[in-house]
Amino acid sequence: MTDPELMSIGVFAKLAGLTASALRFYDDAGLLPPEQVDPITGYRLYSESQLARASQLRQLRDIGMPLPTIGKFFSAGTHEAAQLIDDQVAKVAAEAAGIQRAAATLKASLGEADRLNICTLSGPVLAAAIDQIVATTIHNPDIPVLNGVRLEANPDAISLTATDRYRLATRTLVPSQPSAASWAGTLAGDDLQTAASRLRRTPIVTLEASARSLGLRMADTTVMHCRLLAEVFPDYKLLVSSLPPVSHRVTVDKQNVLKALEQQAPERIGLRIAAGRPILLLPDCAVELGGTASGPDLTLWFELTTLYPAVSHALGKHLMLDLRGADQPATIRSADDGDFTTLVMPCLNPAY
Structure with a gap:
């Protein structure tokens, strides 16, 4: 016999906030x-104790969790x-951010027939420069421009600059032909990073500026758009021009520095100049770098997260x-x- 306390699918659906067809689907x-x-009618009957599970099921579907x-x-x-809930929320957030970027890029490409042809560069070379510079950007909701890359073009060179307030990185590229015009703008770092994968596969890329975006025209004529940020980029030229004179100059082998940092990965690293020799101070040892150093004895400290990217992205075998x-x-x-x-930027001595 049928339990009289059980509910029909219609009644249960109303209480659970689901449709009868959805309940049939979740049953299947x-x-x-x-x-x-x-057993006679084939009707589905539900109990009040199933409402909690039905409510959870509805909420899980609301956040897009797969069956x-x-x-x-x-x-x-x-x-x-x-953890399954957290993973789903992270996935949805990433998808939403991707949609927002795609929509913004699409909007940036609308109604911009008038474009300024800046210059033509090697695609792989520009991609490598983007990788180096974007490593210095940071996502900061309070200062969104710190996720931007400042691109400045003049007749002789193209420069890319980024800062996270603890590092300031600049890469200069020389186009195959002089730049056709002077131009400057702050580009969305995420857009540049997305474009880099395409740039690696095109021999040349032409930079085309407009009011809302910078177009990267590939060899096959397709164009990727990088949004222009409205926020004012930090006045890094004023910072550089106001730096005090150089008191010490150190020249070392890049691999010696990277090997020491990667083997121990300390939170903070000291750099000591003593008797004309550069030495890395690590938690358990001091590493002679074997390079040269000028100036009186000096010790300064760096965060690993600040120093390592600057060293690893440097060009060539030797660092200055x-x-x-x-x-x-x-x-x-x-x-x-x-x-x-x-x-x-150096940091405080960890002893303090």
């Missing part, structure tokens, strides 16, 4: 089978179930560090090729 999917099926994952959710423990004191920005550049330069 094995996620919410009815408490009982009438197979929902099945795992109902069989999981509390910790694993919470221009120091100005323990509390002043250090300039890191390639001794073999000076067209990539990074300013790195």
Whole structure:
């Protein structure tokens, strides 16, 4: 006999906030089978105790969780179930951010027939420069321009600049022909990073500026648009021009520095200049770098997250560090090729 306390699918659907067809679907999917099926009529009957599961199922579908994952959710423990929710939210957020970027790029390409042809560059070379510079950007909701890359073009060169307030990186490229016009704008770092994968596969790229975006025209004539940011980029030229004179100059082998940092990966690293020798101070040891150093004895400290990217992205085999004191920005550049330069802020001595 049918239990009189059980509800019909219609009544249960209203209480659960679902449709009868959805309940049939979830029954067939094995996620919410009815408490009982009438053997004569075949009607699905539900109990009040199933409402909690039905409510969870509806909410999981509201956040877009796939059916197979929902099945795992109902069989999981509390910790694993919470992790499944977090993973789904992260996935939806990433998809939403991608849609927003695509929509903004599409809007940037609308109604811009008048474009300024700036110059033509090697696609792979520009992609490599983007990789180096974008590493210095940061996502900061309060200062969104810190995710931007400042591109400045003049007849002789193209420069890309980014800063996260602790580093300032600049890469200069020389086009195959002089730039046709002077131009400057701050580009969305995410758009440039997305474009880099395409740039690596095109021998040449033409830069075309408009009021809302910079177009990157590939060899096959397709164009990728990088949005222009409205926020004012930090006045890095004023910062550079106001730096005190260089007091120490250090030249070292890049691989020696990277090897020491990668083997121990300390939170903070000291750089000591003693008797004309550069030495890295690590938690368990001091590493002689084997290079040269000028100036009186000096010790300064850096965060690993600030120093390592500046060193790893430097060009060439040798590094040149221009120091100005323990509390002043250090300039890191390639001794073999000076067209990539990074300013790195030191930090406090970890003993304090």
